[in-house]
Amino acid sequence: MIETKDILKFINGTLSDKEKAKVQLWIDSSESNREEYMFYKSMLDTSEELNDIQLVDENQGWDELENMIENSEKESRVVSFQSRLLRITAVAALFVLLFYAYNWIFIKEPLYKEITSTHVQDTIILVDGTKVYLDTASKLKYYTRVENDFEMREVELTGSAVFEVEHNKDLPFVVKIGDTGVKDLGTIFKTEIDGKKVAVENIQGLIKFFEWENEDNSMILKEGEKAVYDGGKMSRVEEPKPKPKGEMHRVEDVIEYLFHKYEIQTNTAPYADIKMNDSVFVDLNQPLDSIIHQLESTANIKYRKTCKNCYEIGVLKAK
Incomplete structure (x- = not known):
């Protein structure tokens, strides 16, 4: 075994011929020995302290130089350890990235998700483009993708929402709400539930409103129509007709x-039997054509235009 001190003395030329031959044999015996020798030689060549060390004490100088080399080797080992640690960290980071990439590519998100609105109204755009305007505290269970084996696009609602459906005649959109269902036929509609009572209003297009367990119990709602289901009976909601405006006036x-008002001349038709003191219900704030129409519909009084500003009045036949 060649000691470090012998290598340094070999480099410095202070060994005997026998010792030199021994060190030279060691250097030539392997590539790693030669690399170690070159390492010490480069250290010695670059050391500016060697002469100072030799001037004081040769043995002390060799000891100090050996310490310098050992410290350098330790630093080299630290650098090597740091390099290995960096490589390990990089490999670990790569595995983490691969893990998330695998989950993103190969592990699909759940087929259905649920959302509960915490605002006055939340807008949810489904994967097929259907828009849902979900009212506050309402809950929607919806699909995240459309599978090939889907027979319909089904969502489930608790609460109240407006649906603006992306129509697909081959894959109908259906809302399950309580014990009922609403199937779109190309439409915008609103539906809500209160206890077991389900109400639906068709805003645009057509919808089919049906009992979930018995689709034969159903009805088609046109634009503007409403219906309710109270747990067994399904019925349309008839909007009260607005009260006509106007007052009673003498003919x-x-x-x-x-x-x-309109500078028109009127004459009574020969066959007419107009009772001028009779009362008619009419809104005099309306345009001329509307007033004439009201006279026709409420009092059977007929106006016929005979010239630019001339009208002939008569009496319609009894309705």
């Missing part, structure tokens, strides 16, 4: 008003 007063 003579209406004719006088038209004369002054």
Whole structure:
């Protein structure tokens, strides 16, 4: 075994011929020995302290130089350890990235998700483009993708929402709400549930409103129509007709008003039996055509235009 001190003395030329031959044999015996020798030689060549060390004490100088080399080797080992640690960290990071990439590519998200609105209204756009305007505190269970084996696009609602459906005649959109279902036929509609009572309003297009367990119990709702289901019975909601505006006026007063307002002349048809004191329900704030229409519909009084500002009045046949 060659000691470090012998290698350094070999480099410095202070060994005997026998010792030199021994070191030279060691150097030539392997490539690793030669690399170690070259390492010490480069250290010695670059050391500016060697001469100072030799001037004081040769043995002390060799000891100090050996310490320098050992410290250098330790630093080299630290650097090597840091390099290995860096490589290990890089490999670990790569595995983490591969793990997440695998999950993203190969592990699909759940087929259905649920969302509960915490705002006045949340807008959810489904994967097929259907828009859902979910009212506050309402919950929607919806599909995250459309599978090939789907027979319909089904969502489930608790609460209230407006649906703007992306129509697909081959894959109908259906909302399950309570014990009922709403199937779109190309539409925008609103539906809500209160206890067991389900209400639906068709805003645009057509929808089919049906009992979930018995689709024969159903009805088609046109634009503007409403219906309710109370746990067994399904019925349409009839909107009350608006109360007509107007007041009761004498026929003579209406004719006088038209004369002054529109500067029209009227005469009574020969066959007419107009009772000028009879009362008619009419809104005099409406345009001329509307007033004439009201007279026709409420009092059977008929106006016929005979010239630019001339009208002939008569009586319609009894309805």
